Amino acid sequence: MRLLTTLAVSLACLAALAVFGHSAPVEAASSRVALLIANADYPDSDAELPTPKNDAAALAEALTRRGFAVEVVTNLTKDRFQSAIDGFMRRIEPGSTALIFYSGYAIQVARKNYLIPIDAKIWSEPNVLQESVGVDTLMAETAKRGASNRLLVLDASRRNPFERRYRSFSTGLAPAAAQPGSLVLYSAAAGSVVNETSAGRSLFATELVKQIALPGISAEEAFGATRDALSKASKGQQVPALVSTLEDPFSFDQNYVKPAALKQPSAAVEPEAPPLSTKPVTIESKAEPKSAEPVAKLDLPPDPGDPPLSPLAAAPSAAVEPKSKPLADANPTQPVQTAAKEPDAPLTSDATTLREFEDAKAIGSREAYQDFLNRHPDGSLATQARAEIAKLDTTTSPQSAQPPTYTPAESARKAALDERIKQNPRDEQAYYERGQFYAQRGETMPAIADFDQSIRMNPRNPEAYNNRCWMQAVAGALDRARADCDQALKLRPNYVDALDSRGFVNLKASRFREAVADYDAALRLDPVHSSSLYGRGIAKRRLGLTGPAEKDFAGALQLNAGIGDEFAGYGLR
Incomplete structure (x- = not known):
């Protein structure tokens, strides 16, 4: 009779749990493991990154209080990186929760993200694949080990010393892959980069630690609150990216009570980004562009005065295949055609001529002044350009006079x-x-x-x-x-960076329609390429398309707040 009574009580308790949720801890402390990686001291960097080590230490303390078995590793070479990963994978048990935090440099290649060891030798895109650790591979391995909840926190949306060796501009991180059972938080939106702080702790990690300590909320809610707080604090300049495919709510709080009825998980927790405005706005939620949708191509009317589009830029799809029609400007002796015949934006005004002369002056080379003369052979500024060429021809170049x-x-x-x-x-x-x-x-x-x-x-x-x-x-x-x-x-x-570079060339040559076509092609392949967005904005503005230009500028600056200064450094505003 006592056995039956005990069994009845047990069944009643189970029924109550089914109705009202779990009152006991979701999982034992031993089933929570975390690997925190802080890479700060890169020999190829001008200075040590100030925040990774302090951020990892603060996060380790917060996670330890939440029952995680935490390992912190710093300044990993490639061999030590792999060793740390192997050791971490051995600690993962079936049904456990595995969290990986990484702060340092990372690069995206072919829409995949790679974490960079401090001794990486990266001079080209293939080097990234050989020298780095793939994020997708890392997450897939945690799944193979049987972890039910796989959490990834990346603080790596930085300008880095490697990417500029083979790309014109930093491209940030690729969008997170939505693998089942995962919760991913980036410190910034995909495609954007964050300016390095001089403080010892990042605002991103500080807010994350604060949210982890709060009781009674799920990890998804903690990450979402981190995103919202950082977006508000930075006035929309830094909007973390959050993606969740967790099949069951997980909380850092071990006494968290699960809800009785669970909704289906959403592949993307954050709301869709609103259309970009031509006015400055404060962004309260995620501003990451949707990579699945192609960027709309500008439909410009043909102009008989324009040089023909390059075969690669004229392709209607992302597969930019050459056609048999020859380029009109293939002859190097042919003067560069200007956009003076554009019906919607005459470019023969004094203001335009002065701006292009200032562009040539900012570059300061003989070729830049000669290019200006090809487009503006007459007038007082042409005389000044010839005088500058004569000066360059008779003086020693500054570079040779002053060794770097x-x-x-x-x-x-x-x-x-x-x-x-x-x-x-x-x-x-x-x-x-x-x-x-x-x-x-x-x-x-x-x-x-x-x-x-x-x-x-x-x-x-x-x-x-x-x-x-x-x-x-x-x-x-x-x-x-x-x-x-x-x-x-x-x-x-389909080389995105070469399309972007050729758009830059066409922009400087005042072939604005061709610049738009090249930037369109680059953005079809990579919709969050900030330099292509900004360059296309300049080309549209020179064509007199002010509204579309401002929209491109706003989008580019959301992705990379310093992109305008980079273009200004090349004499393009």
Whole structure:
């Protein structure tokens, strides 16, 4: 009789739990494991990142109080990175909760994110795959180990010293892959980058620690509150990205009471971003663009005075395949055509001429002034341009008159590359890396010379052509830059960075319709490419399309608040 009574009481308790939810802890402390990675001291970076170590320490304390078995590792080389991951995977038990926090540098390649060890040797896109740790692979491995709840927190939306070696602009992180049973939080929206703080702790980690300590809320709610608080504190400049596919509510609070009826999980917790406004707005929720939708292409009327569109830019789809029609400006001796015949935006006004002269002056090269003369051969500014060319022809260049100053780390890097080339003059990769070294420091002509050597030895490298295209454009050699971009796209038809670079070349050459077409093609492939959005905005504004231009500017600045200053540095406003 006592056994039956005990059984009846037990069944009654189970029934009560089914109706009113769990009153006991969701899981035992031993079933919660966390790996916190803080990579701060990169030899290729100018300075140590100030926040990763302190953020990891604060988060470790908060998670330990919540029953997690926490391991903190700092400044991981590639070998130590893999060792830390292997050890963490062995600690994951079936049905457990696994949390990974990473603060440091990361790069996206082909819409996938990669975490960068401090000793990574990255000079091109293939190097990223060889030297880094894939986020998708990491999350898939936690699933294979049987973790029921897989949490990932990435604080890596930073400008980094590696990406600028083979790309024109930092592209931020790719959107998070919605793997079942996962909860992912980025410190910023996909495609955006955050300016580094001088404080010892990041606002992102500070707010996250605060939310983890709150009782009675789910992890999804804690991450969502972190996102909302950071968005409000930064006035919409930093809006974390949140994606959840958890099948059952999880809470950092071990005494959390689950609701009786569960709703179906949503692949994207955050609300869709509202349409971008031409006025500054304060964003209270996620502003990440939807990558699944193509960016609408600007439908501009044809103009008989325009040069024909490049075959690659004219393609109607993302597969930008060359056609047989020759380029009208393929002849390097042919003067660059201007947009003076644009019916919707005459570009022969004094204001436009002055702006283009100021652009040439900002670049300061002979090629930039000659390009201005090709478009404006008459007038007082043409006389000034000829005088500047004469001055450049008779004086020593500033670069040779004042040797560049390097930090000790930069001097050591350059000495190592010089030695590699001395030991093996056929080391194509060494020339490529030294060209990137010069390019990062604004040493245009040495960079072009090294890319020349790299291309002579390996004429099938699209990244070398793209980088030389960019440096030629900075130097004002726009015809040669255009030819390099065309070759990069011939070798790799869907090369987003080369489309962006060629848009930049067309922008500087005042071929605004072609610039729009190139930027359209880049944005179809990567809708959150901030430099393509901003460059397209400049091209549209020069065409007199003020409303669409302001919309592009607003979108680009939401993704990258410093993008306008970067373009201004190249003489484009």
